[in-house]
Structures are given as C-alpha cells and as structure tokens.
Amino acid sequence: EDKVVQSPLSLVVHEGDTVTLNCSYEVTNFRSLLWYKQEKKAPTFLFMLTSSGIEKKSGRLSSILDKKELFSILNITATQTGDSAIYLCAPYSGAGSYQLTFGKGTKLSVIP
C-alpha cells in the first residue's frame, strides 16, 4: 500500500524564521512528487519534482527530491504570516492511471 509521511505535523514559527518541511514516501510506479499549499480552500500547486538533487525555487520557497532515500523537503526562508497554511506533499504514481497519494500535511503557523 502506498504510504506518505510528512513531518512535523504542525509547526509554529515567528516571522523571519526559516522552516524545513519533510516528506517521505513509498509508492509503486513513482513518477514525480508534487507539493501543494492549502489555506482555507482548495490546495494550490507549488512544485513538481521529478529528478533527484535538482532544487526547484520559487521566491522564498525551494524544494528538492531524493529518489534514492525516498524523501523530499520544502524550505521556506524569511517566513511571513501569509505562509501560514497546510503544506501537502503528494507522490504521483502513474501506471495506466494517474493518482496522487497525499500525506496528512504539515500545518505551519507563522506569528508576527
């Protein structure tokens, strides 16, 4: 059975701090891993990672994948209150179908 574990489950930091969110996975027919941010509504796409060791960046957010050790991290530098959200990782496995298996997420709270 596919398994995705995110840690920590929740995190409280002050504005300006740097945070690292972890995602480990075990899925069959792994193709890529996606990160999403969920505020009070639907998840919004952040990154897709397919290759090991290649960092993807978007502003203060960056992410990297290790396909050998089966994990990914999401870094957020200089956090702001607007970063408060649940961050979800989801490996994509696709053998004749398309399925994302989501972790339970990390709830990040950034306080002023």
Added chain:
Amino acid sequence: KAGVTQTPRYLIKTRGQQVTLSCSPISGHRSVSWYQQTPGQGLQFLFEYFSETQRNKGNFPGRFSGRQFSNSRSEMNVSTLELGDSALYLCASSFLGPGTTYEQYFGPGTRLTVT
C-alpha cells in the same frame, strides 16, 4: 481559462439519503480525480476518470461511485449516507496530453454535512 468548478458548494443531508456532486474541469483537461478531505484522515483519493473511464479507485466502499461524461464533466454519487461521510469533497483536473507537467488543479470543493 476558467478554473475547476464544483457544485453545490455546501450541502446538508440526513443519514440514509444519497447525494450527487458535480465537477467541471478546466477546458481541455480530460483527467478528473475526486478526493475526500477530513480533519482526521487528510486528503484521500476516491477515483480518477479519463475519457469517461474510471482508471483507478481508492479504498472506499461501493456506496461511493462516479462517472465522467463526454465533455469531461464528472459527477460523484454517495448512496446511503453515513455520518462519517461528512467531509470536504474535492475535485481536481489535469491535462495529461503531450507536454503535460502532471499538475492537478483543484476546485473549491463541496462541503457535505450529514446529520
């Protein structure tokens, strides 16, 4: 392009009833996936449709079913509702054609409350 739309946005039903939720994907997207989100279990995959065919199904009882129409719009149905079916139901669409990046775009969800 318009985003993924879901109707209705909120729904209150009583135990034993059935419910049908609707999802219109982004134009050109042929893959539609459904998820159930609850505080305890997180986002759980229900099923995925592509070109009117269900290609994959999550670990849910047979009371949960779905279908996809030729215009890629999708519906999911839950029969004999139970209190534990109260959740946010999310639909997501993907363009899985040439050059796809496999991103799923989510709709706003339907909040179902079973009393």
